[in-house]
Amino acid sequence: MPDWAVPRPRITKLIAEGTQRCPLTIVTGPPGAGKTMALALWAAAEPGTVAWISMDDFDNQPGAFWSYAVAALGRSGVALPAGLSAASRRRASGHMFLLQLASVLAAQSPPVSLVVDDLHVLTKLTVLTELDFILRNAQPGLRMVVSSRVDPLLPLHRYRLAGELTEIRASDLAFSTVEARLLLAQHGSALSADSLGRLMRRTEGWAAGLRLAAMSMDGCSDPDQFVKELITEDSALTGYLVEEVLKGAPPQVREVLLTTSILEHVNAEAASELTGDERAGAILPAMARANAFVQPTGYGWYRYHTLFAEVLRLKLRREYADRVATVHRRAARWYERNGMLTAAVQHATQAGDWQLAATVVIDALAISEIIEPRSSPSLADEFRCMPRGEAWAGPQPYLVA
Ligand SMILES: Nc1ncnc2c1ncn2[C@@H]1O[C@H](COP(=O)(O)OP(=O)(O)OP(=O)(O)O)[C@@H](O)[C@H]1O
Numbered sequence: 001m002p003d004w005a006v007p008r009p010r011i012t013k014l015i016a017e018g019t020q021r022c023p024l025t026i027v028t029g030p031p032g033a034g035k036t037m038a039l040a041l042w043a044a045a046e047p048g049t050v051a052w053i054s055m056d057d058f059d060n061q062p063g064a065f066w067s068y069a070v071a072a073l074g075r076s077g078v079a080l081p082a083g084l085s086a087a088s089r090r091r092a093s094g095h096m097f098l099l100q101l102a103s104v105l106a107a108q109s110p111p112v113s114l115v116v117d118d119l120h121v122l123t124k125l126t127v128l129t130e131l132d133f134i135l136r137n138a139q140p141g142l143r144m145v146v147s148s149r150v151d152p153l154l155p156l157h158r159y160r161l162a163g164e165l166t167e168i169r170a171s172d173l174a175f176s177t178v179e180a181r182l183l184l185a186q187h188g189s190a191l192s193a194d195s196l197g198r199l200m201r202r203t204e205g206w207a208a209g210l211r212l213a214a215m216s217m218d219g220c221s222d223p224d225q226f227v228k229e230l231i232t233e234d235s236a237l238t239g240y241l242v243e244e245v246l247k248g249a250p251p252q253v254r255e256v257l258l259t260t261s262i263l264e265h266v267n268a269e270a271a272s273e274l275t276g277d278e279r280a281g282a283i284l285p286a287m288a289r290a291n292a293f294v295q296p297t298g299y300g301w302y303r304y305h306t307l308f309a310e311v312l313r314l315k316l317r318r319e320y321a322d323r324v325a326t327v328h329r330r331a332a333r334w335y336e337r338n339g340m341l342t343a344a345v346q347h348a349t350q351a352g353d354w355q356l357a358a359t360v361v362i363d364a365l366a367i368s369e370i371i372e373p374r375s376s377p378s379l380a381d382e383f384r385c386m387p388r389g390e391a392w393a394g395p396q397p398y399l400v401a
């Protein structure tokens with residue numbers, strides 16, 4: 001482990017307990033969530049035998065996958081019959097090879113742990129089916145620990161139902177404030193409690209975000225100010241999120257992400273309204289499955305990770321400057337139709353459309369006067385929530401109303 005690695009005993013314990021109880025432990029989270037580091041910290045502390053393979057795009061073939069797996073098991077000290085490694089390379093024996101491997105692994109006592117890092121890269125059904133076969137038939141001698149950016153394409157429901165699955169997710173991997181302070185200290189940085197709180201809210205404990213911030217802060221004369229300006233055109237964080245997350249997204253997904261990034265929460269109807277594309281809403285579930293920065297919040301609603309949303313909004317302003325006002329205006333109308341007046345007025349003002357903002361308020365007042373002549377409490381609440389001061393420096397919808 002590098003000397004800047006922050007020990008994470010609570011995650012190490014979760015993985016250790018998982019491998020003691022279950023044949024399969026999965027560690028999932030977005031790019032940079034700290035999955036590999038968490039597994040490496042656990043492996044370094046694990047007294048038992050650990051074999052480790054890291055996947056890349058070239059390993060998405062049964063031949064390549066099993067020859068790496070067999071080599072890693074051999075290196076970790078598992079005694080494998082001579083013919084097995086040759087068979088893994090040739091794939092001549094097919095099912096025989098899998099049966100033989102399963103029986104050797106099943107006999108391991110104490111069990112051997114096989115780490116498969118970046119399992120999301122494996123998408124070929126053949127390899128995944130074989131992996132599932134080995135896992136089911138190599139008990140009690142094999143523990144599999146996998147990391148993946150999305151739920152691996154293994155029959156997780158079956159393992160879950162049988163109580164044979166330990167799940168460690170992004171929320172578990174998120175750095176606590178104490179861990180983040182330690183990480184900053186490794187880089188000689190310290191922040192005031194306020195700034196640390198702001199950094200935690202914006203990164204949501206995302207490991208790569210915290211470390212990139214800590215590295216960029218190194219030698220910075222005003223770290224507190226730095227935390228306020230994390231996402232800029234040329235910041236390391238923006239670069240990481242664009243390279244690792246946005247670049248690989250298909251054009252239609254990118255379009256939906258950028259356009260809907262102005263919303264706090266998005267559902268299918270809002271996505272279609274903002275993009276003007278009826279099919280946009282339908283891709284939200286797939287987007288959430290493929291990208292852990294898009295998080296389902298229940299009942300068909302989704303939210304974007306705070307920093308990811310900031311980068312999307314930055315890109316929207318840069319790449320589609322002429323579209324920003326239209327998108328805010330559409331959001332205002334959608335919120336108004338759905339009775340969310342505060343949000344409607346906020347988006348109308350962000351569109352610079354004071355006429356629309358005033359209309360939303362007047363219509364709401366008129367309707368509430370007709371329906372509830374003695375003023376509606378919900379409307380009163382809406383007014384109390386309205387932004388004041390600078391945000392209202394333009395024409396005053398209050399006066400119009
Ligand atoms: N325990 C830690 N101590 C210090 N830094 C950490 C720690 N865990 C993660 N990080 C920082 O976050 C970065 C991302 O961590 P890691 O590589 O484990 O993420 P990941 O979830 O495996 O990402 P990917 O999906 O890209 O493989 C690391 O390179 C490191 O800078």
Ligand SMILES: [Mg+2]
Binds near residue numbers: 035036147
């Ligand atoms: Mg990794």
